[in-house]
Structure formats: C-alpha cells, structure tokens
Amino acid sequence: MLYREAGQFKTSYSADQGIFPILQDRIGMAIILAVAFVAVPMVASDYFLSTIFIPFLVFSVAAIGLNILTGYCGQLSLGTGGFMACGAYAAYKFATAFPELNIVIVFLLSGGISAAVGVVFGVPSLRIKGFYLAVATLASQFFLIWLFTKVPWFVNYSPSGVISAPPRAVFGWYVTGIEATAEAKYLFCLTFVAVLALVAKNLVRGRIGRAWMAIRDMDIAAEIIGIRPLQTKLLAFAVSSFYCGVAGALWAFIYTSSVEALAFDINRSFQILFMIIIGGLGSILGAFLGAAFIVLLPIFLSAVPQAMGVPVTTSTLAHLEFMIFGGLIVFFLIVEPHGLARLWQLGKEKLRLWPFPH
Amino acid sequence: MGRAHIARTIGDTLLKVENVSLGFGGVKALTDVSFDIAKGEIRAIIGPNGAGKSSMLNCINGFYQPSQGSISYKGVVRGAMRPYEAARGGIARTFQNIALFKGMSTLDNIMTGRLLKMKRGFFWQCLHWGPAQAEEIEHRETVERVIDFLEIQAIRKTPVGRLPYGLQKRVELGRALAAEPELLLLDEPMAGMNLEEKEDMCRFILDVNEQFGTTIALIEHDMGVVMDISDRVVVLEYGRKIADGTPDTVKADPKVIAAYLGTGHG
Numbered sequence: 001m002l003y004r005e006a007g008q009f010k011t012s013y014s015a016d017q018g019i020f021p022i023l024q025d026r027i028g029m030a031i032i033l034a035v036a037f038v039a040v041p042m043v044a045s046d047y048f049l050s051t052i053f054i055p056f057l058v059f060s061v062a063a064i065g066l067n068i069l070t071g072y073c074g075q076l077s078l079g080t081g082g083f084m085a086c087g088a089y090a091a092y093k094f095a096t097a098f099p100e101l102n103i104v105i106v107f108l109l110s111g112g113i114s115a116a117v118g119v120v121f122g123v124p125s126l127r128i129k130g131f132y133l134a135v136a137t138l139a140s141q142f143f144l145i146w147l148f149t150k151v152p153w154f155v156n157y158s159p160s161g162v163i164s165a166p167p168r169a170v171f172g173w174y175v176t177g178i179e180a181t182a183e184a185k186y187l188f189c190l191t192f193v194a195v196l197a198l199v200a201k202n203l204v205r206g207r208i209g210r211a212w213m214a215i216r217d218m219d220i221a222a223e224i225i226g227i228r229p230l231q232t233k234l235l236a237f238a239v240s241s242f243y244c245g246v247a248g249a250l251w252a253f254i255y256t257s258s259v260e261a262l263a264f265d266i267n268r269s270f271q272i273l274f275m276i277i278i279g280g281l282g283s284i285l286g287a288f289l290g291a292a293f294i295v296l297l298p299i300f301l302s303a304v305p306q307a308m309g310v311p312v313t314t315s316t317l318a319h320l321e322f323m324i325f326g327g328l329i330v331f332f333l334i335v336e337p338h339g340l341a342r343l344w345q346l347g348k349e350k351l352r353l354w355p356f357p358h
Numbered sequence: 359m360g361r362a363h364i365a366r367t368i369g370d371t372l373l374k375v376e377n378v379s380l381g382f383g384g385v386k387a388l389t390d391v392s393f394d395i396a397k398g399e400i401r402a403i404i405g406p407n408g409a410g411k412s413s414m415l416n417c418i419n420g421f422y423q424p425s426q427g428s429i430s431y432k433g434v435v436r437g438a439m440r441p442y443e444a445a446r447g448g449i450a451r452t453f454q455n456i457a458l459f460k461g462m463s464t465l466d467n468i469m470t471g472r473l474l475k476m477k478r479g480f481f482w483q484c485l486h487w488g489p490a491q492a493e494e495i496e497h498r499e500t501v502e503r504v505i506d507f508l509e510i511q512a513i514r515k516t517p518v519g520r521l522p523y524g525l526q527k528r529v530e531l532g533r534a535l536a537a538e539p540e541l542l543l544l545d546e547p548m549a550g551m552n553l554e555e556k557e558d559m560c561r562f563i564l565d566v567n568e569q570f571g572t573t574i575a576l577i578e579h580d581m582g583v584v585m586d587i588s589d590r591v592v593v594l595e596y597g598r599k600i601a602d603g604t605p606d607t608v609k610a611d612p613k614v615i616a617a618y619l620g621t622g623h624g
Binding site: 013014199202207208210213214216218222224225226227228229235282 | 490
C-alpha cells in the first residue's frame with residue numbers, strides 16, 4: 001500500500017536511469033545502509049559479527065563476481081574457488097613482501113592478479129560454450145589449488161602450508177590479525193562490499209553490461225551489431241575474477257585469518273554457484289540474497305529444532321542441509337531461474353498495483 | 359507502380375558483389391553472383407526457398423566468407439572479415455528468425471544498437487557518472503527518437519521475451535536503426551505477419567529510406583510487397599542470378615515466371 005510510484009514523475013533521462021528510480025526504494029536503501037553501518041556493529045555481538053555478518057559479506061563479493069561472469073555474460077564457470085585462492089595467496093605475498101603497503105591497496109592488487117589469471121583461463125571461452133566451458137574452468141580450479149599446495153614459495157616456505165594473515169591497520173585501526181576487533185573487521189568488509197557492489201551495478205547498467213548481456217542472450221546477434229566476442233568475454237572474466245580475488249583475500253585476511261588452499265576447493269565453487277542460482281542469475285541483489293540464504297540456512301536449521309525442543313544430531317543436520325539445498329536448486333532451476341531476486345521483483349510489482357490484480 | 363514519383367537521391371554504387379561463389383562442402387549455395395546496390399535505393403533479393411538469398415546477406419555482412427569473387431563496399435574491396443567489422447563499417451541487419459536479446463528490455467535492446475558509438479572507457483563505466491552518464495543520456499535521446507519513430511513507446515521497459523511476434527520484429531528493426539547504418543539488411547522483415555503488421559512494416563521501411571536516406575537490401579517472399587516498395591530486384595534460383603532490374607522488368611521475365619510457377623511441359 002505504501003509502495004506506490006503514483007505521482008512520481010520523471011522529467012529527465014538521468015532520473016529514469018537511476019539505480020533506484022522509485023522514491024521508496026531510495027529510502028529503503030538508505031535505511032539498509034544506516035542499519036548496516038551504524039546499528040549492526042553497535043548491537044550485534046562479536047560472535048554474530050564474525051560467524052554470520054562477515055562470511056555473508058565475503059560470500060556476497062564472490063557471488064557478485066560469479067554473477068557477472070555467469071549471470072550477466074552467460075559464461076558458466078566452476079573456477080570461482082581457484083580465483084578466490086589466487087586473491088588470497090596474492091594478498092599474502094603482497095602483504096609479506098611489502099609490509100608498508102596499505103591493506104586496501106594490497107587487496108586491490110591481489111584482485112588485479114586474480115583478474116589476470118582469470119583472463120588467461122577465459123581464453124578458451126571464445127571457442128567453447130556451456131558445459132564444455134564449465135569443464136575448462138574446472139581445470140583452472142584444480143590447477144590453481146594444486147599450484148598453491150605444491151609450490152612452497154606461495155606460503156613463504158612455511159612447513160605446515162597453513163599461514164596466518166599478518167596484522168594490518170587502516171587509519172590506525174587494526175582490521176586483520178589478532179588485535180583486530182570484530183567491529184573493525186566488519187566495517188572494513190562492509191565498506192569494501194558497498195563500494196564493489198555499487199561499481200558492479202554501474203558496470204552492468206551501462207555500455208559494458210549491455211554488451212555482456214547481449215553475448216549471453218545471443219552471441220551471433222551480438223557480433224552482428226558490432227560487439228567483439230573475445231574482448232567482451234575476457235573483460236567479464238577479468239572483472240569477475242577481480243571480485244573473486246578480493247573475496248578470497250577478504251576471506252583469508254578478515255574472516256578466517258589464515259590462508260589455506262583447502263578453503264577454496266571445488267566445494268567452494270559449487271557453493272557460490274548455488275548462491276547465484278538461488279539468489280538470482282543476472283542480478284546484483286540476487287548475489288546478496290543468495291549469500292544470505294546459504295549463510296543463514298545452516299544456522300536456521302540448527303536453531304529451529306533446538307528452540308522447539310526437538311533433539312537433532314549434528315550429522316542429521318548436515319544431511320538435512322544437503323537435502324534442502326538440493327531440493328531448492330532443482331526447484332529454482334525449474335520454476336524460477338531468476339531466483340529470489342526475481343521473486344522479490346514480482347512481489348514489488350504486485351505491491352505497486354495492490355489491491356488490484358492488473 | 360514503382361516509386362519514381364518520390365524525390366529521392368539514388369546515387370553511386372554503395373556495395374558491389376562481383377562473381378561471388380559460396381560452397382559448403384559439395385553444396386554450392388551461390389554460384390557466380392554479381393549485382394550492385396546503389397546508395398539510397400531499396401534493393402530486393404528474391405527467389406524460391408533455398409535459392410541462396412540469406413547466404414548472400416551473410417556474405418555481405420561478413421558472416422560467411424565467399425569462396426570466390428569479391429565484395430566491395432564504398433569502392434573498397436573487402437578482405438576476409440568478421441561480422442563486427444562489417445557493423446563498424448555501417449552495415450546493420452535483422453534476422454529471419456528474430457535474434458533479440460531475450461533477457462533485456464526493449465530499451466536496452468535498442469541501446470545495444472548504440473554500443474559502437476559509445477566511447478567512454480572502463481573507468482568511467484565503473485563510476486557511471488560525469489562523462490559516462492552524459493554519454494548514456496545522449497544516446498538514450500537517440501534511442502528514444504527510434505522508439506518514437508517505430509511507435510513502441512508503451513513497451514519501452516518490457517522484457518522483449520514477453521512481446522508478441524510482430525512487435526519483436528519491430529524492436530529488432532529498432533536495434534538495427536539505432537546503429538544509424540548506411541546499409542540496412544533486412545532478412546524477411548514481414549515473414550509470419552498479418553496484413554496490418556505488414557502494412558506497418560512497409561511504412562517503416564519506406565520512411566527509413568526516405569527520411570534517413572538509408573540504403574536497404576531486403577529479402578522478402580511477399581511478391582506484392584517486394585514489387586511495391588523496391589527500386590530494383592535481384593532474382594536468385596539455385597544460387598545463380600536469373601534476373602536483375604526494376605520490378606516491372608523482373609515480373610515480365612520468362613525465367614522468373616518459370617522459377618516461380620514452373621515451365622509448361624508440352
């Protein structure tokens with residue numbers, strides 16, 4: 001009822017092309033940002049911040065990355081974990097080789113390294129599509145993880161192969177290492193996520209995003225209107241891998257505080273693919289919804305039976321999780337390939353007309 | 359008949375096809391075809407099914423490479439090229455089976471037609487502000503003119519997958535027009551349309567030609583339409599050219615009549 005756009009007239013193209021053309025959406029976004037930046041760090045406990053909010057933010061970045069490649073450009077990839085590992089190890093190498101370098105720059109540089117690696121593994125996409133491309137990116141997943149486990153240079157010759165993230169500060173506040181508080185880590189992550197999400201949204205609603213979607217929807221027609229397929233696809237691989245690389249660096253430095261290759265194995269790639277399928281292919285909002293869903297579902301599953309007094313063992317919970325994920329993925333692929341984001345959009349459209357059906 | 363009464367300037371040769379042959383393995387799709395397209399005219403390519411009409415268009419916009427012969431565009435003989443290079447040279451086209459970007463809105467589909475004209479680089483695209491936004495709005499204005507021209511204002515924000523067939527064809531024409539081409543290739547623009555939709559489409563084609571001076575090469579099966587709107591007609595049969603000339607000459611040509619109706623035996 002409150003969600004109406006009646007009376008909101010757009011008098012310029014710039015107003016019509018804004019990210020949130022409807023006033024209520026702008027207010028909603030401002031509230032969400034205020035809550036995320038002010039209320040959450042004040043209210044939430046350290047435990048909640050470091051086990052729910054931080055992983056949610058890190059996953060969101062990775063999901064945006066994969067969504068750019070798969071959801072917007074239509075190139076199926078199973079190499080997300082590999083590119084995240086790339087970012088994590090690059091960040092470790094940069095941070096230890098140049099201790100003076102600001103951690104923000106370290107993260108951006110490691111995203112850059114990841115982007116370069118992504119471009120290399122994206123070259124086959126000119127020739128192969130769909131499942132075959134997925135298998136080709138699978139090669140990158142296994143190769144990169146193998147490389148990071150086998151070559152001791154990447155872990156600075158640490159005998160265990162597991163290394164901890166060095167402490168680094170931004171404006172005098174520690175954001176990585178033991179001294180960093182959960183609030184500082186959370187706010188640092190959140191700032192990264194907010195900026196990266198805005199950049200992603202800007203890219204997909206402009207010239208570059210339209211070129212990606214044209215390649216996704218019909219590559220032959222895209223080429224005939226003058227889009228160069230190779231450059232466009234490689235740009236998608238680069239941007240996507242940049243996001244995944246930054247996500248990997250955030251994961252290792254902020255979330256787990258340790259860099260280990262196992263965290264980025266093939267399961268991670270699938271997990272992020274599930275996020276964008278459930279959240280919504282080709283939607284930035286979908287990346288957030290999917291990430292929230294996958295982070296929250298296990299917590300929800302363990303909390304609800306407890307609250308109802310039903311004893312459920314941990315192994316049953318793990319199995320339940322698999323079953324629910326499996327069922328939901330099949331459901332979304334069949335019923336709503338555009339995921340939660342599409343359901344949200346449909347809900348809004350209904351609300352705009354409510355109480356009339358048309 | 360004909361459109362001689364309308365004052366238009368039909369100028370020099372824009373595109374010249376010389377002795378083009380195209381084969382796929384043992385199948386000869388085109389054999390030794392030569393014709394030209396003059397600047398500003400509407401040129402029809404007709405012929406029975408499988409005559410090689412679409413293959414001819416595919417050669418012109420770089421989708422196929424002729425195995426023999428040459429194509430010169432604006433007086434320059436072209437080498438082997440990719441379709442996006444033809445697009446950069448000012449050749450746009452529509453398809454027999456609609457080739458729209460299904461997941462995008464009408465507006466975005468037509469905006470893709472402006473992609474080649476948009477120059478702001480990656481950095482500005484990330485910000486989507488300042489010069490990038492100004493450029494976006496400038497091209498939006500052009501696109502809105504195309505939308506007005508084709509009378510599709512009401513479906514601006516509708517995903518094209520949801521539109522009926524006739525409107526999809528119109529959006530596809532819009533996407534080609536947004537690129538402001540010098541040569542517009544239309545592959546069966548009226549296939550599967552009812553009379554009213556056909557009349558609309560004819561009007562758009564004629565208006566494009568007259569108002570923007572766009573040269574048009576079209577393939578069409580509806581002989582009434584072809585004979586009414588085109589300046590000159592090429593007739594292909596089994597990959598060979600059997601006639602070329604004004605609609606009236608072509609219609610009277612015994613070879614054309616034979617190709618379409620069959621020859622009498624006896």
